[in-house]
Amino acid sequence: MPTFELQEQRKAPISQVGIVRWLRDNLFSSWASIGLTLFSLYLLYLIFPPMLDWMIFSANFNFGTVDIFGLEIKFSEEMATNANCGREAACWPYIYEKFYMYIYGFYPRAESWRVDIVYALTAMLFVMVRVLRNFTHKNKAFLVMFIIFPFASFYLISGGVFGLEHIETHRWGGLMLTLVIASVGILFSFPIGILLALGRQSNLKVISLFSTIYIEFIRALPLITILFMASFVLPMFFSEGMNFDKLLRALIAITLFQAAYFAEVVRGGLQAIPTGQYEAADAIGLNYFQKNALIVLPQALKISIPNLVGSSISLFKDSVLVLIIGLMDILAMVNMTSNDPYWLGRETEGFIFVTIVMWVFLYSMSRYSKKLEIRFSTDHKN
Amino acid sequence: MKQENSLLSFLNNNETRGVAFQIITFLIIAFVIYSGISNLMFNIEAREIHTGFAFLSNRAGFAINESMIAYTPEHSNLRVFYVGLINTLVVAFVGIIFATIIGLTIGIARLSNNWLISKLAGGYIELFRNIPILIQILFWYNIALVTLPSPKGSFNFFDSIFINKRGIYLPEPISEPGFIWVLIAFILGIGLTVFMKRHFNKKQDETGVYTHTFGYSVGLVLGLPIIVFFLMGSPMYFDYPSLKGFNFKGGRVFSPEFLALAFALSVYTATYIAEAIRSGIEAVNKGQKEAAAALGLTQTQSLKLVVLPQALRVAIPPTINQYLNLTKNSSLATAIGYPELMSAFGGTVLNQVGQAVEILGMTMLVYLAISLFISLLLNMVNKKMSIKGR
Numbered sequence: 001m002p003t004f005e006l007q008e009q010r011k012a013p014i015s016q017v018g019i020v021r022w023l024r025d026n027l028f029s030s031w032a033s034i035g036l037t038l039f040s041l042y043l044l045y046l047i048f049p050p051m052l053d054w055m056i057f058s059a060n061f062n063f064g065t066v067d068i069f070g071l072e073i074k075f076s077e078e079m080a081t082n083a084n085c086g087r088e089a090a091c092w093p094y095i096y097e098k099f100y101m102y103i104y105g106f107y108p109r110a111e112s113w114r115v116d117i118v119y120a121l122t123a124m125l126f127v128m129v130r131v132l133r134n135f136t137h138k139n140k141a142f143l144v145m146f147i148i149f150p151f152a153s154f155y156l157i158s159g160g161v162f163g164l165e166h167i168e169t170h171r172w173g174g175l176m177l178t179l180v181i182a183s184v185g186i187l188f189s190f191p192i193g194i195l196l197a198l199g200r201q202s203n204l205k206v207i208s209l210f211s212t213i214y215i216e217f218i219r220a221l222p223l224i225t226i227l228f229m230a231s232f233v234l235p236m237f238f239s240e241g242m243n244f245d246k247l248l249r250a251l252i253a254i255t256l257f258q259a260a261y262f263a264e265v266v267r268g269g270l271q272a273i274p275t276g277q278y279e280a281a282d283a284i285g286l287n288y289f290q291k292n293a294l295i296v297l298p299q300a301l302k303i304s305i306p307n308l309v310g311s312s313i314s315l316f317k318d319s320v321l322v323l324i325i326g327l328m329d330i331l332a333m334v335n336m337t338s339n340d341p342y343w344l345g346r347e348t349e350g351f352i353f354v355t356i357v358m359w360v361f362l363y364s365m366s367r368y369s370k371k372l373e374i375r376f377s378t379d380h381k382n
Numbered sequence: 383m384k385q386e387n388s389l390l391s392f393l394n395n396n397e398t399r400g401v402a403f404q405i406i407t408f409l410i411i412a413f414v415i416y417s418g419i420s421n422l423m424f425n426i427e428a429r430e431i432h433t434g435f436a437f438l439s440n441r442a443g444f445a446i447n448e449s450m451i452a453y454t455p456e457h458s459n460l461r462v463f464y465v466g467l468i469n470t471l472v473v474a475f476v477g478i479i480f481a482t483i484i485g486l487t488i489g490i491a492r493l494s495n496n497w498l499i500s501k502l503a504g505g506y507i508e509l510f511r512n513i514p515i516l517i518q519i520l521f522w523y524n525i526a527l528v529t530l531p532s533p534k535g536s537f538n539f540f541d542s543i544f545i546n547k548r549g550i551y552l553p554e555p556i557s558e559p560g561f562i563w564v565l566i567a568f569i570l571g572i573g574l575t576v577f578m579k580r581h582f583n584k585k586q587d588e589t590g591v592y593t594h595t596f597g598y599s600v601g602l603v604l605g606l607p608i609i610v611f612f613l614m615g616s617p618m619y620f621d622y623p624s625l626k627g628f629n630f631k632g633g634r635v636f637s638p639e640f641l642a643l644a645f646a647l648s649v650y651t652a653t654y655i656a657e658a659i660r661s662g663i664e665a666v667n668k669g670q671k672e673a674a675a676a677l678g679l680t681q682t683q684s685l686k687l688v689v690l691p692q693a694l695r696v697a698i699p700p701t702i703n704q705y706l707n708l709t710k711n712s713s714l715a716t717a718i719g720y721p722e723l724m725s726a727f728g729g730t731v732l733n734q735v736g737q738a739v740e741i742l743g744m745t746m747l748v749y750l751a752i753s754l755f756i757s758l759l760l761n762m763v764n765k766k767m768s769i770k771g772r
Contacts (some may be wrong), residue, residue, distance in 0.1 A: 026497035033496045040498045206404035210411060220753035222710040224724060225746050232738035236425040237418040317514040324716050331517055338524065347524040355513055355521060362512035 055352070058089035063096050082343045094346045095353050098337045102353065105173015105328050111165060115176050118153045122179070125149055150187060153180075169247040173328035175357065177247075181319045181329065185254040186312050192255065193262025194301075198292060200263065201270050211263070218260035223318050227253045231325045250322045258315045265311050269304030270296065306376060309369035313362060320358070330354055422739070437735045438463070444730060446721045448637050459731050466723035467748060473644055473722055474709040480648035481708060482701070485655025492660050503656070511653040516714050518650055523642035523718045530638070533629055542622050544630060550641060551623035554634040560617030567610040571602040578602070639720035643712065651708045655701050662697025663689070695767045699760060706756045710749060723748060 014020055027037045064079035065072055085091035095102075104112050128145060132138045157176070160166035172180065199211030218226070230253035235244050273296055281291040301308075323332040334354045338347035392398055426433060438460040445455050449465045450472060491503035510518070527547060531537065536546030544551040575598075582593045611617070623633030666689050674684035713724035721730075728745040732738060 026495070029495060036494070036496045036499050040496075040502050043502070204400050204404045204407075206408050210407070217750070220750045221746055222713040222724070222749060224713045224716060225728065225742060225749065228724075228728060228732075228738075229742055229746075232732070233422075233742065236422045236738075239421050239424075320514045320516050321714070323516065324714075331514075331520070335520060345528065347528060351517070351521045351524055355517055358514055358517060359509070359512050362514075363508065366508075366512060 054089050058086070060085045060089065060091045060093060063093055066096075082346065087345075090349050090352075091346055092349065094343050094349050097343075098333075098340075098350070101174060101333050101337060102330055102350075102357075103175050105177055105333060106171040107167060107173070107176070108165075108171070111159070111167065114156045114159070114164065118156050118176070121149060121153060146187075150183070169245050172247065174333050175330045177322075177327065178319055178329045178331075181247075181251065181254060181322060181327075182312075182316045184251050185258050185315050185319065188251075188255045189258035189262055189315075190308075192259035194266050194297070196259060196263035197266035197270060200267055215260045215263050218257055219264070223254070223257050223321055224324055226257050227321060227325050229253065246325070246327060250325060250327055254315070254319065254322075257318075258311070261311050261314070262308065265304050265307040266300060268307065269300035269302075272303050273299050302376070306369055306373040309365065309372060313365045313369065316362065316365065317358075330357065426739075431736055433737070433740070435740060437737055437740070440735075442731070443734070446726060448640060448721055459727075459735065462731055463723075463727045463744065466721060466726035466728075469720070469726070470709070470712055470722040470724075470748075473640060473647070473712050473715070473720070474705075476644045477647040477651065477708050477712065478705050480644065481651040481655055481704070484648055484652035485701075486659060487656075488652060489656035489659030489663075492656060493663055507653045507656055510649050513650075515646060515650045515711050516717060518646040519643055519714055519718060522646050523638065526638045526642055533625065536625075536630075542620070544623055544625075546630075547638065548629065549635050549637040551630050551633045551635050553620040553622045554632070555618055556621050558617040558619075560614040563614055564607050564611045564617070568603070568607040571604075571606040574606075575599045575602045637720070639715065639718050642718060643715050643720050647708050647711055650711075651704050654704045654707075658697045658700040658704070659693075662693040662695075665696040666692045698763055698767065702756060702760050702763065706753055709752055709756075713749075 011017075015024065028034050060080050062076035062078070062080035062085075064076060065074045067073075079096070080091065080093040082091070082094070085093065100109070100112075104115055107115060125145060129142070132141055135141060155161055156164070157172065157180070158167060158169075196211045196215055199207045200215060202208045202211075227250060230249045231246065234249055234252065238244075277295055277299065278291065281295040286294065320329055320331040322329055323335065326332075328336070331354055334350040337343070338350050439458050441455070442457055442459050442462050443455050446453055446462070446465055448469065450468045451461075451465060453461060453465050488503045488506055491499050492507070494500045494503070530545065530547045533544075533546045533548060536544045536551075538544055542553045578595060578598060582595055586592050621632045623630045623635070670688055670692065671684060674688040679687065712722055713728075715722045716725040716729050719725060723745055728741060732741045735741065
């Protein structure tokens with residue numbers, strides 16, 4: 001009787017495993033695909049080497065001696081000037097010199113620690129939201145935090161109390177102003193948006209008509225027309241003696257603008273609530289306020305959270321528009337410093353800096369909104 | 383006692399309360415509007431600002447470097463309004479065309495089987511979508527001003543296209559009287575193609591025989607006008623730009639402002655269009671493609687008759703919304719001074735005349751009209767595309 005020995009398993013052909021297989025499947029599966037791969041490689045070759053060279057390898061990093069948290073770090077003998085910086089590549093000392101203006105605007109240097117605290121508080125807020133996620137009374141804690149934070153930040157930045165020097169709004173600027181505008185806009189337009197959404201969905205004809213007209217009217221207009229309205233016409237709507245400062249006018253415009261967009265997002269959430277919920281609330285005798293506050297809105301808002309974040313992202317994007325009515329946000333600062341006669345011809349560095357800063361903010365926000373979307377969409381799958 | 387009860391129930395009645403609430407809201411809003419307007423009137427009088435639309439016929443007195451219609455500083459403010467409006471429409475039109483082309487390409491590339499292409503497309507979307515459009519406009523504008531050469535050393539393409547700091551110079555086609563016949567031939571060609579298509583579709587319905595019409599269509603739409611063009615003795619010539627002294631003369635010039643604005647708008651909006659296209663194609667159920675294959679449709683037929691109609695139903699409404707957004711964003715030209723509606727009329731004229739209410743009102747009306755027009759278009763498209771149930 002013949003015996004059969006189990007032979008050792010042959011290895012799969014090299015073309016069918018590992019990286020070779022992956023390359024064949026994903027980059028070289030057909031002639032067209034090979035062409036596309038080569039084309040994209042060429043594109044990458046065209047873009048990246050010159051860009052990296054300009055930004056890093058040939059760029060000038062002669063910052064002189066930099067003081068970071070008390071540590072004296074020496075980059076070079078002295079800071080580069082525009083003349084000895086080289087024309088072919090980036091001159092980062094320019095950004096270093098203007099850095100304070102980009103971050104704090106015209107805020108007095110001696111008082112900049114107040115803004116630093118606000119930045120730190122903001123960062124802490126995000127950390128706290130994560131840390132307290134499983135805390136029993138988290139809703140109350142969040143509410144308290146979100147009420148205290150804006151006031152604390154406002155008094156820290158503006159001053160005038162507790163012996164802090166008062167800083168007028170025209171000296172606010174840079175990234176700080178961008179964040180102030182975005183957060184105030186989001187904070188105040190949110191409740192108005194909810195009211196408008198409820199108004200639009202209301203059975204009362206007059207209220208729903210007014211809300212609808214307001215929402216559709218605002219949404220049809222570019223933000224800049226509303227900003228212009230606020231800066232030229234709004235002061236005239238009030239009686240003499242009520243003097244608005246420029247920042248407040250811009251904030252009003254942005255809040256009113258954003259409220260219409262939030263309203264549409266919340267309305268989407270409201271429409272997704274089954275009628276049975278409204279009827280059940282009516283049946284147990286809740287009044288209009290109780291019905292919305294206890295039954296409808298908690299569900300509707302939860303559904304609309306991803307879209308609310310999305311809408312906040314567009315508000316953050318739009319906040320740089322205040323440059324056009326003369327507020328000195330980060331983009332306006334970059335635009336202004338690019339006319340500095342001492343640093344002529346260094347516009348590009350500034351714009352790249354502001355692009356990177358804004359991109360980092362917006363990209364992380366959009367990742368966060370994607371994450372929320374996934375988290376909330378799985379909730380409804382059984 | 384009974385009277386009191388009925389009064390109480392009257393007060394507690396939901397309908398009564400509803401009416402009361404509506405009346406109160408109406409009164410509050412009316413009061414706010416009334417007091418606002420009366421304050422406005424008072425302030426306008428106090429500051430001695432003119433009212434009314436008489437300023438429209440006044441001499442504008444400032445130059446606009448880019449206009450589709452004839453314009454000099456001697457023209458009226460109303461003319462500035464038209465110049466701005468036309469420029470807005472031009473930049474929106476150009477932006478929409480390029481945004482659609484880029485968006486389609488990127489959206490399809492995003493779904494490619496090729497890993498590198500799809501990642502590149504994804505990178506493009508994540509990069510440009512997360513940079514505020516105003517930064518992009520200013521960025522490209524500044525880059526263009528810094529990197530482009532002076533007119534003397536301008537980039538020269540075939541001695542007919544020149545690119546320099548002053549913009550891009552293209553040869554301008556100038557038509558002679560006979561050119562109208564070419565246009566007529568073109569329209570006729572389109573009409574004939576539609577007619578032919580109908581005929582062959584009917585034939586296919588009746589007999590099941592499919593006829594390839596692509597060649598005929600190209601012949602009719604392109605060939606016919608070309609033949610007429612040469613028959614009429616080429617009734618069109620190009621006006622080429624040429625360097626005269628320090629600047630170029632002739633041709634059509636598009637300023638760096640226009641180029642930066644159109645470029646930034648198309649690049650930015652394309653990211654949203656790409657996402658719309660992608661979600662549209664992804665929304666088509668895999669079974670649909672399989673069913674089409676099972677029916678024996680070819681790859682092209684399956685794409686044309688089964689996949690695309692369903693993908694477009696999802697993709698087109700958000701795309702049209704993006705067209706509206708692009709048009710609204712074109713108002714950001716104010717930041718770089720391209721003379722479109724908001725910048726020329728809402729900016730410069732406003733600074734000169736100071737009648738903010740009238741000028742901003744007119745500007746807002748234009749945007750309202752554009753957005754109304756686009757929503758009407760959207761409704762029409764939705765109606766046409768909606769699934770027709772039986």
